[in-house]
Amino acid sequence: MTRQAEGHEPRWAETMEHPEVQESMTYLLRKLPEIQAAVESLDQIVQFGQQTFQDRKSMDYLEDQISLSSIDQESIEALVKLIGKMPVLLKLVERIEEMATFAESVWNDRESLAYMSSSIGQNTLTQKGKELWEKADHIQALAEQNKDEHISIFTVMKWMKDPSVQKSLRYAKATLQVMNNK
């Protein structure tokens, strides 16, 4: 006779008295329909796999499809290499995605577009362009006004001393030096 049979309660019964075990059992019982459904669907998948492998016609069809495609040894090797490069490609794709999200957000953000357009209006480059245009107009008007004026060689020599002319000549000299070096 075992000690349990001598009047001691069996060990599994002791375990059953623990509240956390009872709670787990209740939980499992409640979950049984879901567990059954999951096991059934797993079983169906296994059966499908087994039947497909046993189905000669299906397997022949698959083999034909693969042999007719351009998939060859090289493709398999490329696939393996591609998988190896996935972490780098993922980073790249994430960057592109971020840029696209940013661009799309700016495009749909009326307030940002309005701010950008007002900034462009105040931009120094635009202002400089305007100033340059005005200067060109002024130069043209002045040239028209003095069209009968005679320019002598002494006038040209006098211009040579002008800082702007000197600066332009220095640029011309530097340009020639760089061109000759190349």
Next chain:
Amino acid sequence: MKSHFRILIIGAGSAGISVASRLLRHSSAFKHDIALIDPAEHHFYQPLWTLVGGGAAKKEFSKREMESVIPFGTHHIQQSVIAFDPDNNQVRTEEGQIISYEFLVVAPGIEINWDGIKGLKETLGKNGVCSNYSYEHVDYTWETIRNFKGGKAVFTHPNSPVKCGGAPQKIMYLAEEAFSLHGVRNQTEVTFNSANPGIFDVEEYKRALEGVIDRKQIKTNFRTNLTEVRGEEKEAVFENLDTGETFTTSFDMIHVTPPMRAPSFLADSPLAGEGGWVDVHKHTLQHAKYANVFGLGDASNLPTSKTGAAIRKQAPVVANNILSLLKGSPMEAFYDGYSSCPIVTGYRSLILAEFDYFKMPKESMPFNQAKERQSMYHLKKDFLPIIYWNGMLKGVM
């Protein structure tokens, strides 16, 4: 109303929204399981206020409806948090609501202590007393500078941590140039009274800024702290932080950078460390005591300059480390103390200071950023606001 969230974020400022956006971009599993608690109705892009105060930008572009910037899939709980209970993973709001969480991100920002300077609140916005630190009053700074007819122009930096440590001097450089453009510079004495020991903490940029100070002939008084403003009398009282002596100076205009502090509901909580800031690890941004709590931004005790640029680097660290913990992996994201301060030195010039915990330059551009550049001014004025609204708040930049 839902009372439990996987991720609960305190503060819908740049830090809170960036973290929420990044988590949502990473996985749709967070959709409707992230909440941002913030009582504010509007969200402000405050770096623009320097330019608004200098008359170079309109303040309206710095303000948006909060609902327009809250990421889709995030709950906005428009309430104030009054207590943290990190042992039970809960916070309590002013309305008495208890909200529980799996992970908590603490980013309520920094609080401006207008009462920290005697007489300031009563005279702000009149008597030539201005401050760029409130949306309501920032226009008055430009009004004061524009109408300045010469005299004493005083600019201050307080004896407390501030948001963007360079901002108190930026407005001074703009004002000085405006005085020159308006033909009153010769009749004006520009003074910078700062509680700091020098013009900047990072040696390389300090040298460059000392050059700017010399060129602009600005008088500096370091280790001095503004304690009182007498608007009607046009007098300001300062204390010398080394000797403890006080002195009074007259002014025709004064730009005040108010003292700032950790929000009181945070300072009195179990999450706060020294000074009332959230006590987090300087590299992982995880709370020193509570593993499911993270902190970032101006309210954190990170030993770096409190700037939006710092938050741009902190937000991905918090988001990635939370994801690691959720997956049961070790935290790998690491914050190196990066911070940046685009120091406007004039209407077309800027020094782009970028540095780390060691106060070493950590520059992004392929040129010397300690040099004043027009291109960097346009970066700040024209591009950074766009990047903020459409990149940083969307969790992509």
